[in-house]
Amino acid sequence: MIPALNRRAFADLTPAELYDLLALRVRVFVVEQECAYQELDGRDAVAEHVWTRGPGGEVAAYLRVGDEGGGVVRLGRIVTAPEHRGTGAGAALMRAVLGGIDGPVVLGAQVQAQGFYERLGFAVDGPGYDEDGIPHVPMRRP
Numbered sequence: 001m002i003p004a005l006n007r008r009a010f011a012d013l014t015p016a017e018l019y020d021l022l023a024l025r026v027r028v029f030v031v032e033q034e035c036a037y038q039e040l041d042g043r044d045a046v047a048e049h050v051w052t053r054g055p056g057g058e059v060a061a062y063l064r065v066g067d068e069g070g071g072v073v074r075l076g077r078i079v080t081a082p083e084h085r086g087t088g089a090g091a092a093l094m095r096a097v098l099g100g101i102d103g104p105v106v107l108g109a110q111v112q113a114q115g116f117y118e119r120l121g122f123a124v125d126g127p128g129y130d131e132d133g134i135p136h137v138p139m140r141r142p
Contacts, residue, residue, distance in 0.1 A: 003052040003053065003054075003089070005050060005093070005096055006049075006050065009048055010046070010047065017049075020058075021062055022039075024059045026039055028081075028082070035133060043064070043066060047065060048066075049062070050063055052092070054084055058081060060080065060081055060089040060093075061079065061080045061081070062078075062079050063076065063077060063079070063093060064077050071104070072106055073101050073105045074105070074107065075097070076108070078090070078094070078107065080093075091119075094120050098121070098141070104140060104142055105140070106139065106140050107122070108129075108131065108137075108138055109122070109139045111134075111135040114137055114139070117139050121142075125139055
């Protein structure tokens with residue numbers, strides 16, 4: 001069974017939804033990855049937020065969708081809760097979102113997740129770079 005997608009513009013998120021989404025992002029990107037950085041980067045207010053929930057109501061996987069300009073979509077803050085990794089939750093979310101996008105999609109991938117994105121049709125699209133102490137590569141899907 002494919003879990004239901006939750007999709008909301010920032011202004012339509014309830015306080016509880018926003019809390020759940022930000023809590024997962026901080027749990028993984030700041031605490032688990034031991035990366036002190038400005039997680040709230042000002043892009044949330046202009047993005048669409050998409051996520052699925054697990055059987056207990058917890059956020060299983062999340063990402064945000066933004067406009068890169070020129071007809072290009074940018075995906076960001078792509079994250080799967082640790083207890084849902086290896087279940088296909090992240091890939092299912094990505095496939096569902098990508099299935100609704102016509103045109104190119106870009107993202108900045110942590111190098112350790114590059115293979116995950118390649119299996120979804122992305123290819124490296126430039127030189128690697130360091131973002132907050134974590135190696136990344138720009139990736140693009142036509």
